[in-house]
Amino acid sequence: MHICDYRSESINEGIGLRAVVFVSGCRHACPGCFNPESWDFNYGQAFTPSRQQEVIQEISTNPLLHGMTLCGGDPFFSADACISFVTSFRNACPDKTVWAYTGFTFEALLHQDKHRQLLELCDVIIDGKFKSEEKDTSLRFRGSRNQRIIDVKKSLSLGAAIEWA
Numbered sequence: 001m002h003i004c005d006y007r008s009e010s011i012n013e014g015i016g017l018r019a020v021v022f023v024s025g026c027r028h029a030c031p032g033c034f035n036p037e038s039w040d041f042n043y044g045q046a047f048t049p050s051r052q053q054e055v056i057q058e059i060s061t062n063p064l065l066h067g068m069t070l071c072g073g074d075p076f077f078s079a080d081a082c083i084s085f086v087t088s089f090r091n092a093c094p095d096k097t098v099w100a101y102t103g104f105t106f107e108a109l110l111h112q113d114k115h116r117q118l119l120e121l122c123d124v125i126i127d128g129k130f131k132s133e134e135k136d137t138s139l140r141f142r143g144s145r146n147q148r149i150i151d152v153k154k155s156l157s158l159g160a161a162i163e164w165a
Helices: 049-060 075-092 113-120 152-158
Strands: 002-010 018-023 067-072 097-101 124-127 148-151
Touching (some): 002 049, 018 049, 018 075, 049 075, 113 152, 148 152
Parallel strands (some): 018 067, 097 124
Antiparallel strands (some): 124 148
C-alpha cells in the first residue's frame, strides 16, 4: 500500500483533532474530485510496516488527538492492508476513534468480506461518491449532499445505515 499524504493534526476530516492518512488508490474516478492524483495506487510513498508503526506511535503519544481518519483515494480499495494497519492502531490506541472516507455506500461495504472487515474497525464512515452536481461547501466533513456520515457501530447493530449525530 502507498500513501499520498499524512497529516499529524487536522480538524477537517472528522470530529476533534485527528491524524489523517491519505491512502493511494481509487477506481471511483469521481468527476470534480479534489485529489485526482490519489487515484494512482503507486502515488506517494510506500506505507511500510516501519512507517505504519511510526505513525501509530506518533498518534499514541499525542494526547490532543481524538483519533485517526483514513482518506484517499479510497482506503476500501486497499482493504487488506488497511485492515492490518487499523488493527495495529486499535491495539495501540484503544481510546481513539477511527473515521474513514469511501466512495462506496455503507450498504455496498456489507457485501464484500474484506470491505466489511475494514468497516467493522471504523467508528464512523463518510460514504458515497463525490457528486459535483451536489457539491455543497457548507456541509460538515463532506463535499456533496449525497454523502452520509454513518455511525458504524449503531448501523451494524441495527442492520441499517444510521447517520452520526
